[in-house]
Amino acid sequence: MNEKRYNPFSEELKRQFGCRVHRISIDGGFTCPNRDGSVGTAGCIFCSDRGSGSFGIARGMSIAGQLEHGKEVMTRKYKSKKFIAYFQPYSNTYAPVERLRELYDEALSVPEVVGLIVGTRPDCLPPETLDLLKEYDKKTYFWLELGLQSPHDRTLERIGRGHDFGAFRAAVESVKSRGIRLCVHVILGLPGESREEMLQTPAILNDLGVDGVKIHLLHVNRDTRLAGLYEKGEICLPEKAEYVELVCDFLERLKPEIFIQRLTGDGGKDLIAPRWSAAKFEVLNTIDDELERRGSRQGSLLQR
Numbered sequence: 001m002n003e004k005r006y007n008p009f010s011e012e013l014k015r016q017f018g019c020r021v022h023r024i025s026i027d028g029g030f031t032c033p034n035r036d037g038s039v040g041t042a043g044c045i046f047c048s049d050r051g052s053g054s055f056g057i058a059r060g061m062s063i064a065g066q067l068e069h070g071k072e073v074m075t076r077k078y079k080s081k082k083f084i085a086y087f088q089p090y091s092n093t094y095a096p097v098e099r100l101r102e103l104y105d106e107a108l109s110v111p112e113v114v115g116l117i118v119g120t121r122p123d124c125l126p127p128e129t130l131d132l133l134k135e136y137d138k139k140t141y142f143w144l145e146l147g148l149q150s151p152h153d154r155t156l157e158r159i160g161r162g163h164d165f166g167a168f169r170a171a172v173e174s175v176k177s178r179g180i181r182l183c184v185h186v187i188l189g190l191p192g193e194s195r196e197e198m199l200q201t202p203a204i205l206n207d208l209g210v211d212g213v214k215i216h217l218l219h220v221n222r223d224t225r226l227a228g229l230y231e232k233g234e235i236c237l238p239e240k241a242e243y244v245e246l247v248c249d250f251l252e253r254l255k256p257e258i259f260i261q262r263l264t265g266d267g268g269k270d271l272i273a274p275r276w277s278a279a280k281f282e283v284l285n286t287i288d289d290e291l292e293r294r295g296s297r298q299g300s301l302l303q304r
Helices: 007-017 061-079 098-106 127-139 152-159 166-176 201-207 225-231 240-252 279-292
Strands: 021-026 084-089 113-120 141-149 184-190 212-216 257-262 271-273
Touching: 007 257, 021 113, 061 084, 061 098, 084 098, 098 113, 098 127, 098 257, 127 141, 127 166, 141 166, 166 184, 166 201, 184 201, 184 240, 201 240, 212 240, 212 271, 225 271, 240 279
Parallel strands: 021 084, 084 113, 113 141, 141 184, 184 212, 212 257
Antiparallel strands: none
């Protein structure tokens, strides 16, 4: 039985497969329209030239090789028996349909890989690609992950996102019309965004009908434009207590049926700040404690 005060994705995977399932991040060799000149060349301010959240990936191997390496690590650490291939860095639908099919099929050919998660941008989902994703949704356990970061156009422009909220909304409508499971990424603590603006996001996600959410803390990593701004004193990051309070406020405003796939992150080996985020499980435990202290849970404010 789930003892959390929110709806964790891990429990969804246990219901689907009857055991704990681990995601293995893999690099499909993609780029991004915000880097190759189609939209821009600098990328988002928080993203390095290795892609956002890309640490720990066994680069230089085939898709199957990366997955076998990840399986070995996860089996040794967690006794895992089933895995999901997670195409993570950059925009993993940004290629012709034929190439996408080759990569996704290679991932599914690896023993004990029981599903796919594909992360991308809203401007990398033409109709033919969405039709392909629906094929995989029919034949395996499939999730699409879509970066939003913020629903506020002023913020999206400030972080160099390269699209507006209208483009994101249109992509979500196209994805949902095909019945594909959708997880949305948001970042708390983006430059210039107020607490009130951040707490408008759950209502927007509720209205969009998303299936899952990943809540990220704004990390300052090496070799990013954000690092330069931070070193100049132009970026203010939340303290741990402030972030925990914000996450709990966010969860209280989010529909209880939406799966929570992430509540924080540790930034990996390239982390500059905030250093407190490196203790990821401590942060997660503090979020649990704060929800218990409040006597609240995901969706509490929607039920009053």
